[in-house]
Amino acid sequence: MSFSYDAKNELCRLDVQKHCCARAEAYGILLYCNTFNSGEVRIVTENPNFAARLPRLFYRAFHIRFDRRPEPEAPGKLVFQITDREKLDGMIDALGFAPEQNLVLHINFGLLEEECCRASFLRGVFFAGGSVTDPLKRYHLELATSHLQVSRELEALLRDNGFPPKGLSRNGSYITYFKQSDQIEDFLTLVGAPVAAMNVMSAKMEKDLRNSVNRRINCDNANLDKAVDAALEQTEAIRRLMEAGLMEQLPDKLQETAEARLENPELSLSELADSLVPPVTKSCLNHRLRKLTGLARELKGESPE
Ligand SMILES: [Zn+2]
16 A cells, blocks of 8 residues: 555544544545535545545534445445535535635635644645655655645645645646655644654665665775775786886885785785785885886886876
């Protein structure tokens, strides 16, 4: 199952308790569901746990039952509908809209003054219009509605609550979204999905760890490659000096160094420096090896460096 699905299932396990919060959650669902106007409410879901929650929630919020609801255990798309005039008027009235006016959807902030209600409202928004991507793939949580005004007001609400979101429109939908893992964590925690939030956090830690290990390995590989290249160049230079019969003319220290390198091409610079008798410093050894490669270059008519 998808990460979104799991997060919503986690939210479905929350009890429908306080009346104010039930109303706020139902309100979020209505503003972000398939259809909400003065003639119809239509909520379509494929999540059986959400389908089980909806009737309880709407009963607690508005004291009404859906006119159409799916058979229990029905597969596929589950449709909930209210078309009864009286029920619709009652709901619209409870949400602070004037039923006689043409219903232009907006967020009635008066219903969201309590913190508990704001969290419940955002949970409803996420249930009906939200999705969150598997954090191991990327960080993305979005809330999509077809109502421009609602999306603007939602952004303001989120900003006021310390979640500055981003917004875009796509095929007639207005999308409010988050791209930062900590914002996604905070949002999920706020709406009541702390397990999903923890999963975002651990995915981030896993990715960060993997990145830092990869960086280390790449860095080690690069250093290793450089060391191998240098050792190859040194042994090649020493052979050339020997073939040219120049080795015997060199100072003893350089001869010893050349011999040690030829015998131990796999040793790192510091290992090779330690292997000499008496041992020398790494920089001293480096100096001698550069001298040798420089002489070999001169032999080829190149400049020593
Ligand atoms: Zn409340």
